[in-house]
Amino acid sequence: MDCPRCQGIMIQDKFGDVADESGAMYFSGWRCITCxxxxxxxxxENRRHHHEPLIGRSRKKFATQLG
Structure with missing residues (x-):
């Protein structure tokens, strides 16, 4: 499998997660050996359902001028 970020080689690996809401402490995945x-x-799944940022909305300025 090729890495989507750097096109390097990905290997299967086992990861630990104590805060997983599914109750699993270990899960399998792929890790790039380069990056x-x-x-x-x-x-x-999260990347598949990614939403594009809203265009035309500026952030409100909360800072006050010191003067």
Whole structure:
């Protein structure tokens, strides 16, 4: 499998997560040996449902001028 970030080689790896809401402490995924990118089913699903940022909305300025 090729890394989507750097096109390096990805290997299967096992990761630990004590804060996983599914109750699993370990999960399998892919890790790039060049850049360290990690892919697992949860990351892939979240990237598939990515929303584009809203265009034309500026942030409100909360800072006050000191003078």
């Amino acid at each position: 360290g990118e990690i892919l697992d089913p949860v990351i892939s």
